[in-house]
Amino acid sequence: MPDTKEMIITKETVSEFVEAQRTNGTLGNEITLIIEKVINQQSGNSSRYQCRVLKSGELFIEMLNPLTNRPWELNFYFVKDAFTIGDVLVGRYEVQTQKRFLHDLIKPMPGTLKKLKRSNELVDRHGEDFVQFLQKKFDGEESLLGLMYDRWYETTERDISEHQEKISTLNSEINHLNDQVTEKVLQLKGIQAEIQAHEQTRLRIDQQVYDLRSSLGFVEEDWKEEAAIDFHNLKEDGDFIEAMQIGLYHQNGENLVYEYDIVRRFITALRTDQLVLLTGPSGTGKSSLVHQIGEVLHPCKVHHVAVQSNWTDVQDLLGFFNPLKNTYLPTPFLQALVDARNDKKSLHIICLDEMNLAHVEYYFSSLLSAREKQPDKRFLDLYAHKFYKEAKMDLEELLNMPIAEISAEDLKQLDAEKRKEARSKYELIFNFPAHFPIPDNVRFVGTLNMDETVKPLSPKVIDRSFIIELDHPSKLNDVREQLASQSIGGKLELNISEFILPALEEPKLSEEQKSVIDQVLEYSSVLKDIPNAMMNSRGIKHMERYVSSLPAVEGAVDELINSKILPRVMFPKAEKQLENVFDEFVARLPQASNSRAKAEKMKINKRVVQFWR
Structure with a gap:
């Protein structure tokens, strides 16, 4: 060590000294620093960072300045708030x-x-398996995880760059193909619109033929041959649910097996106009339940809509308006809404199969928003209202009569060219108005898959849904034997006005029903520290409508916890404080309840405590 008191320090001697330190291995190409103090400048957007040099070994220890033999302290100026006290940095x-x-x-x-990542940051970002991989790959200590991460990143950076170039090339090709696909989709939607128009014409003709044959005595209404069971006579004592359960098993020889409580929860959720989400492993009969309901209830029609993974906005669900032709190209979903509006005497159930193949809150946003309003104020805005007004004026001019008096028959008096124009405007006004009302007699159901191909449900969607989890039929052999031994003839007659009434009126709760809500809210309050888990005012209104429609409240607390509270719970297991909160919540649940069994299963997940599996 030279005597620095006698040594004259110049730029040249410093350069030589640093080179000597590199040669003997004291210094490498980079240094490791730890921030000890941050001093913000009074003017400007910079800070002075005071730090110490660390020696990178098995543990980070302070290095001594070879000139002073004291801790090696350095200063540098950089962008304000770039680093904080305690950050470990590596750089040139x-x-x-x-x-x-x-x-x-x-x-x-x-x-x-570069700021070194800490152990907990790496676990949060990549998981424990990745941290173990780093330690094994580089044979390093816990304290060096940040350096190992940087080393790993540098070794993969070149590969990443090459992959990014390939991705860029592929993206260009994809964009070109997407342009072609968009063009074909527009052509396809035009063809679909024509097909639907022909199908509507065919249905009208079929109906006219049916009515004519009926008037002449040639047609028998098969469903009336069977013994129809009136919903009015069954709903009071709960026999209607049992009849539904038996009907689901025997109707058309389907032999579908569902627990009594599942059927009751599903029917009650439909009556109160909840967005019902059916979840469970593949093969549990989610779509079949919805389809078979339409076979058992009369009058009831089920519309299945297959969700596509490339759906990104509401046009994928509702279709779109073509301003050049002043026509609307509807989707099967919107056509189902039109059918429900034109058939007020039937219950219409629209089932979105595999609803979470795409982000629900993207394509279903308009419906989610509209359903928050009072039933008589639920509208979908399909296109600008001015196009509707123009079509209305044009049609009145073509037929020379007010819009209120126009019917489809009036179009026949026009010549072929004008009739085609008038038909498009007639469809726009009477089938697809700009301000489209959601019919009271339509209900929405979604089936969910839980695998690597689907999108997670957002808190917004979960908050607005009633979730029912189905179990595999192989676990319901006792129920199967019971259903096989019973039989019910005919369909269940449905009074649609009576069925939808709970969704239109404000719920009136008995003291017993209010107690159910209070108990659920008491359980919910335990989860107040878990984000989005505590029940809000919207959820309370949903529960009040649901409970008010139950013939009896036995078991209602348990099923509301399963359907409205547990699906809201989601947090990483690394958050020990939240895990303790959830443990306290589970401990309060009744020992033999379904909600407790489900909550215990949620705790088994390795990384995240959540309802979805």
Whole structure:
């Protein structure tokens, strides 16, 4: 060690000294620093960072300045709030050239400094398996995880760059193909619109033929041959649910097996106009339940709509308006809404199969928003209202009569060219108005898959849904034997006005029903520290409508916890405080309840405590 008191420190000697330190291995191409103090400048957007040089070994320890034999302290100026006290940085340096700082020997190059990731950050970002991979790959200690991560990143950076170039090329090709697909989709939607128009014409003709044959005595209404069971006579004592359960098994020889409580929850959720989401492993009969309901109830029609993974906005669900032709190209979903509006005497159930193949809140946003309003104020805005007004005026001019008096028959008096134009405007006004009302007699159901191909449900969707989890039929052999031994003839007659009434009126709760809500809210309050888990005012209104429609409240607390509270719970197991909160919640649930069994299963997940599996 030279005597620094006698040594004259110059730029040249500092350069030589630093080179010597590199040669003997004291310094490498990079240095490791720890921030000890941050001093914000009074003016400007920069800070002075005071730090110490660390020696990178099995543990981070302070390095001594070879000139002073004291802890090696350095300063540098950089962007304000770039780093905080305690951050460990790695980056390049250069020889110090400023006269008053020559004893520092080196100065950091701020633009090259990278903050080392800490162990908990790496676990949160990549998981514990990745951290173990780093330790095994580089045979390192816990304290060096940040350096190992940087080393791993550098070794993969070149591959990443090559992949990004390939991705860029592929994206260009995809964009070109997407343009072609968009063009074909527009052509397809035009063809579909024509097909639907022909189908509507065919249905009208079929109905006219049917009515004519009926009037002449040639047609028998098969469903009336069977013994129809009136919903009015069954709903009071709960026999209607049992009849539904038996009907689901025997109707058309389907032999579908569902627990009594599942059927009751499903029917009650439909009556109160909840967005019902059916979840469970593949093969549990989610879509079949919806389809078979339409076979058992009369009058009831089920519309199945297959959700596509490329759906990104509401046009994928509802279709779109063509301003050049002043026509609307509907989807099967919107056509189902039109059918429900034109058939007020039937219950219409629209089932979105595999609803979470795409982000629900993207394509279903208009419906989610509209359903928050009072039933008589639920509208979908399909296109700008001015096009509707123009079509209305044009049609009145073509037929020379007010719109209120126009019927489809009036179009026949026009010549072929004008009739085609009038038909498009007639469809726009009477089938697809700009301000489209959601019919009271339509209900929405979604089936969910839980695998790597689907999108997670957002808290917004979960909050607005009633979730029912189905179990595999193989676990319901006792129920199967019971259903096989019973039989019910005919369909269940449905009074649609009576069925939808709970969704239209404000719920009136008995003291017993109010107690159910209070108990659920008491359980919910335990989860107040878990984000989005505590029940809000919207959820309370949903529960009040649901409970008010139950013939009896036995078991209602348990099923509301399963359907309205547990699906809201989601947090990483690394958050021990939240895990303790959930443990306290589970401990309060009744020992033999379904909700407790489900909550215990949620705790088994390795990384995230959640309802979805």
